[in-house]
Structure formats: structure tokens, C-alpha cells
Amino acid sequence: MAFNSSSDQQAMSEINVTPLVDVMLVLLVIFIVTAPLLMQSVQVKLPKTVAVTPLKKNEQIKLTIDAFGKYYIDEQPIPADSLAQELERRKTAGLTNVQIDADEAVPYGRVAQALAVINHTGIHQLAFVTVLP
Numbered sequence: 014m015a016f017n018s019s020s021d022q023q024a025m026s027e028i029n030v031t032p033l034v035d036v037m038l039v040l041l042v043i044f045i046v047t048a049p050l051l052m053q054s055v056q057v058k059l060p061k062t063v064a065v066t067p068l069k070k071n072e073q074i075k076l077t078i079d080a081f082g083k084y085y086i087d088e089q090p091i092p093a094d095s096l097a098q099e100l101e102r103r104k105t106a107g108l109t110n111v112q113i114d115a116d117e118a119v120p121y122g123r124v125a126q127a128l129a130v131i132n133h134t135g136i137h138q139l140a141f142v143t144v145l146p
Contacts (some may be wrong), residue, residue, distance in 0.1 A: 073110040073140075074103050078127060080118040096127070100134045110138045 077085040084091045091099050100111075111131055115124050131139065 072108065073112050074100065074108050074136075075112045075114065076127060076131075078113070078115040078119050078123060080116040082119055082123040084127065093126075097130050097134060100131060100136065104134055104136055109136055110140070111136055112140045112142060114142045 075087050077088065079085070084093060084096055086096075086099055086103075113124070113127065115127075128139075
């Protein structure tokens with residue numbers, strides 16, 4: 014057996030690569046597991062359009078829902094129970110487009126109720142009004 018029994022102490026100049034290999038293997042396993050999950054999203058390139066001209070004021074019904082959940086048709090307050098009758102009346106007058114202006118503080122349930130009433134009246138052309146940032 015040949016052991017180095019010299020008494021001179023020198024600094025060890027070799028790198029222990031075992032921890033480095035362990036870390037790299039763990040990172041490789043994580044990458045292999047997560048890569049298929051990242052590839053399941055659908056990549057879609059949306060078309061770019063120019064601004065369209067809005068409908069004329071007399072060709073649409075403007076339904077506004079304020080922050081308190083109250084309904085307005087063309088800036089006139091409408092009780093929630095008579096919303097369907099008013100929409101039916103305007104539909105028979107030839108108006109089949111509804112423009113919805115809902116305050117951002119309105120709960121989604123209130124907007125969903127209005128959408129259900131609009132759908133029940135047979136109006137299927139809707140527009141949500143938003144602002145650009």
C-alpha cells in the first residue's frame with residue numbers, strides 16, 4: 014500500500030463535481046417534467062384590424078348598468094322587472110343591437126342577469142363598451 018506520508022500540507026486544487034452533477038440532474042428532471050405542460054397551450058396569432066365605425070345612435074339600444082346595479086336604457090332608468098318588456102318593445106320597433114355599458118364595479122352576476130334577459134328576448138347582437146388604457 015502506497016500512502017503519501019509526506020508531512021507537507023498542500024491545498025487541494027481539485028473541484029468536487031459530485032454536488033454539481035446532482036444539481037444538474039435534478040434540474041434536468043424538473044425540465045423534463047414541466048416541458049410537456051408548457052407545450053399544451055394553444056398558440057394563436059390574432060388578426061389586427063383598424064377601428065370600425067360605430068353603429069348609428071338610432072340603430073342600437075344602449076343598456077347601461079351603473080355601479081349600484083341599476084339599469085338604464087338610453088339613459089332612462091328602468092326597473093329590473095320591466096327590463097324584458099322594454100327590450101321586447103324596442104325589438105318590435107326594429108332595434109336588434111344592444112350596446113352594454115357596465116361599470117367596472119358592477120358584480121358579474123348583475124351583468125349576467127342582463128345578458129340572460131337580452132338573450133330571452135331574442136336579441137343576439139351585443140356589444141360591450143370598454144375604454145382603451
